[in-house]
Amino acid sequence: MKHRAALVLSVLSLASLGLGSLAATAPRAQDAPATAPAAVAPSTITLDPVHSMAVFRVQHLGAGYFWGRFNELTGTVEWPLDDSAAPKFDVVAEVSKVDTGSAKLDGNLQGPSFFNQAEFPTIAFKSKSAKKTGERRYAVTGDLTLRGVTKQIEVDCTVTGIGKGPTGQKVGFECAFTILRADYGMKWGIDAPKGALGNEVKMIIALEGDVAKSKE
Amino acid sequence: MSAIAQYVFGVIVLPALVAAAIALPFVLRPLRDRRVLAEAGVACALMAAFVASFVTENGWIPIARQFVTIEDDDAPFERWHRLATIALGLGAAAWLIALARGGGERSRAAVGIAAVLLVAGGVAAVARFPGVTLESLSSRVMVAVFAVAAIFGFAGFARGVMMWAAWIVFGVLALLMQESGNARLTVLCGATSAASFAVGTLLWLGARLRAKAASPAGAAKDAQPHTFDSAPRGIAVPIVLGAMAAVVAVSGRAYDQLDVPVGYWYAAALLPYMVLLGEVFIRPTVMRRRGLLAFLAILLGAGVLGGTYALWRTSENSAESAPATEGDSLDKYGG
Numbered sequence: 176m177k178h179r180a181a182l183v184l185s186v187l188s189l190a191s192l193g194l195g196s197l198a199a200t201a202p203r204a205q206d207a208p209a210t211a212p213a214a215v216a217p218s219t220i221t222l223d224p225v226h227s228m229a230v231f232r233v234q235h236l237g238a239g240y241f242w243g244r245f246n247e248l249t250g251t252v253e254w255p256l257d258d259s260a261a262p263k264f265d266v267v268a269e270v271s272k273v274d275t276g277s278a279k280l281d282g283n284l285q286g287p288s289f290f291n292q293a294e295f296p297t298i299a300f301k302s303k304s305a306k307k308t309g310e311r312r313y314a315v316t317g318d319l320t321l322r323g324v325t326k327q328i329e330v331d332c333t334v335t336g337i338g339k340g341p342t343g344q345k346v347g348f349e350c351a352f353t354i355l356r357a358d359y360g361m362k363w364g365i366d367a368p369k370g371a372l373g374n375e376v377k378m379i380i381a382l383e384g385d386v387a388k389s390k391e
Numbered sequence: 392m393s394a395i396a397q398y399v400f401g402v403i404v405l406p407a408l409v410a411a412a413i414a415l416p417f418v419l420r421p422l423r424d425r426r427v428l429a430e431a432g433v434a435c436a437l438m439a440a441f442v443a444s445f446v447t448e449n450g451w452i453p454i455a456r457q458f459v460t461i462e463d464d465d466a467p468f469e470r471w472h473r474l475a476t477i478a479l480g481l482g483a484a485a486w487l488i489a490l491a492r493g494g495g496e497r498s499r500a501a502v503g504i505a506a507v508l509l510v511a512g513g514v515a516a517v518a519r520f521p522g523v524t525l526e527s528l529s530s531r532v533m534v535a536v537f538a539v540a541a542i543f544g545f546a547g548f549a550r551g552v553m554m555w556a557a558w559i560v561f562g563v564l565a566l567l568m569q570e571s572g573n574a575r576l577t578v579l580c581g582a583t584s585a586a587s588f589a590v591g592t593l594l595w596l597g598a599r600l601r602a603k604a605a606s607p608a609g610a611a612k613d614a615q616p617h618t619f620d621s622a623p624r625g626i627a628v629p630i631v632l633g634a635m636a637a638v639v640a641v642s643g644r645a646y647d648q649l650d651v652p653v654g655y656w657y658a659a660a661l662l663p664y665m666v667l668l669g670e671v672f673i674r675p676t677v678m679r680r681r682g683l684l685a686f687l688a689i690l691l692g693a694g695v696l697g698g699t700y701a702l703w704r705t706s707e708n709s710a711e712s713a714p715a716t717e718g719d720s721l722d723k724y725g726g
Contacts, residue, residue: 282572282649287471293521293646294469323467360466368398
């Protein structure tokens with residue numbers, strides 16, 4: 176009886192040791208031999224207007240820099256979540272959503288001297304190509320249409336993160352570029368009155384959108 | 392000179408001087424005595440100020456691209472640029488109107504009416520601006536009717552104070568443009584107002600000098616019945632001023648981003664009708680002959696417009712900055 180119990184115990188011990196060593200030596204997912212990931216189709220990311228905006232900066236009277244904002248950007252970004260390809264942007268800003276903190280200044284910017292909202296109600300950017308410049312970072316080339324003038328520009332874009340919200344996955348982007356507003360017919364304050372406003376405008380675009388759920 | 396002073400000189404003062412320089416030969420003999428030339432010359436001078444200010448502000452290309460394709464010009468056409476084209480057209484029309492009315496009394500009346508209708512129809516057809524607008528036939532008819540009304544205001548009630556009436560009307564329009572966030576049209580209206588003042592001063596000085604030069608016995612023969620303003624007789628000047636005031640008011644409304652009440656735009660162009668109101672209290676013949684009284688009536692109208700606008704704007708600003716009282720959603724979180 177004692178021998179039998181000892182035998183059973185030994186067998187059990189050996190079995191548990193064996194299982195433990197097996198567990199220790201079982202290949203983990205991250206130890207799996209590296210293979211090329213399967214290409215993921217680009218996801219359509221629909222911009223959330225509440226969390227998408229653009230800020231712009233221009234020099235005032237050769238002194239300080241004045242910041243303004245375009246609220247509620249809309250549009251889409253096509254981008255595979257595994258970062259296997261560059262994002263493709265199709266973004267629109269409404270001139271009526273310009274926000275400087277001063278209603279009177281907003282009205283001036285919307286008038287014919289600046290954005291001329293009555294004739295050109297939107298500002299749009301549509302990307303054409305991109306090259307990778309780092310981890311989740313791209314130099315995106317595309318067409319900026321402002322005040323009825325379309326010019327090719329290069330935009331430095333970064334994927335800021337992939338998160339999860341109540342409605343599903345969310346992706347964020349941040350892009351920056353600089354333009355000369357005279358190139359788009361917005362010349363007031365450059366030469367007349369001279370030096371009232373700078374020609375160079377720096378823009379930072381913050382985008383956040385919802386990843387479209389894949390169809391079953 | 393500071394940059395701002397240079398800018399104001401370039402877009403307002405210089406165009407006014409250009410207008411005065413163009414009008415000067417028509418204030419002096421022998422051209423002064425050629426009524427057709429004097430009438431057309433003065434009307435042209437006022438429109439030249441508008442165009443000069445436009446070109447200083449925006450260059451020639453916005454006008455040229457309306458007619459020809461310009462190499463390397465990738466800027467789009469903007470509809471308010473038509474104002475410069477309209478000013479050029481009115482300047483040219485002034486010559487045709489003045490020449491066409493050279494006949495007898497009957498033909499002058501018929502030509503005058505035809506000129507008013509043609510000019511009003513022409514500006515309504517060309518002045519296609521966004522917003523208010525003018526894509527529909529009814530809107531264009533409305534603009535044409537408004538132009539006729541504005542022309543009649545200058546021709547019928549601002550006689551004897553033509554330049555001073557234009558000074559006030561375009562000055563008020565400049566202020567409305569400023570209030571609507573339209574810096575471009577502010578300076579264009581300012582230039583036209585300044586030009587009206589400059590030309591009015593020139594005409595008045597010319598009349599005073601002529602009155603002094605005339606012999607005491609013949610002074611009554613040469614003196615104007617109302618020496619406050621000595622704009623040439625004829626319909627060309629009021630047609631040009633009325634049509635331009637109307638179309639500028641319509642464009643101001645179309646591009647307004649700060650919600651200036653619609654009525655102010657129309658009231659500004661129709662300020663000469665204040666002379667009609669003055670006639671309720673003072674005899675019409677006295678009112679129209681005593682140019683100063685008519686001028687004061689128009690000035691009073693501008694003052695009333697300005698005062699009511701200031702009150703309205705103050706009440707708007709007070710309403711916007713009023714703190715939230717009831718129904719503040721944060722209250723439900725306590726504290």
